[in-house]
Amino acid sequence: MGTGSGIIPLVLKKHFPQARVSSIDFSEKALETAKRNAEFHRLDVNFIHADYLNFQPEEVFDVIISNPPYIGIDEEHEIENSVKGFEPMMALFSPTSDALIFYRKIAEDAKKYLQDNGLLFLEINQKLGPETLELYLPHFSEAELIKDLSENDRFVFGRK
Incomplete structure (x- = not known):
């Protein structure tokens, strides 16, 4: 929770390539940055745009x-x-x-x-x-x- 630039989910995905990694943030701008970083590093992370305080996980x-x-x-x-x-x-x-x-x-x-x-x-x-x-x-x-x-x-x- 709290994607920011995506450093944490991207490093996790890089080191655990078989893991399903999801990351949530309220800021569309942060998610855009994180998605660009994921694309640059060719990493597949599920980015979720939502207000975590009103979000219910589905997994x-x-x-x-x-x-x-x-x-x-x-x-x-x-x-x-x-x-x-x-x-x-x-x-x-x-x-x-x-x-x-x-x-x-x-x-x-x-x-x-x-x-x-x-x-x-x-x-x-x-x-x-x-x-x-x-x-x-x-x-x-x-x-x-x-x-x-x-x-x-x-x-x-x-x-x-």
Whole structure:
């Protein structure tokens, strides 16, 4: 969820050519870029244009990977202009005051649409590590926070 330029789904498809890879994004512009990148690299990825928060998957997945908008709207003043000038605002900031809105939806979808023993990889807001992890603990056999090189909570890994 959150295609952007397509780097994550394209690298996955490149390294796992037999895998069926789907990627969803709300931004038509991001999807156009991702499709051009897929064509350039001759990779077949299923790109979906939809609002993930109102989207119902139609299949079950072995792996879910996402780097959704995770910065709270109240944190905008803390983000460097160089970051805000490079990334579209919708890719950075939660569309509501709930910075975990995408993670709540991913957690609900993972209960239904992630295979048993399936894997989950999420980039998260470093300020909300424990709160984000808590969303996955009840439904996963293992779930953990992983720190980045600066020792900030940066990822949630889970196995259902």
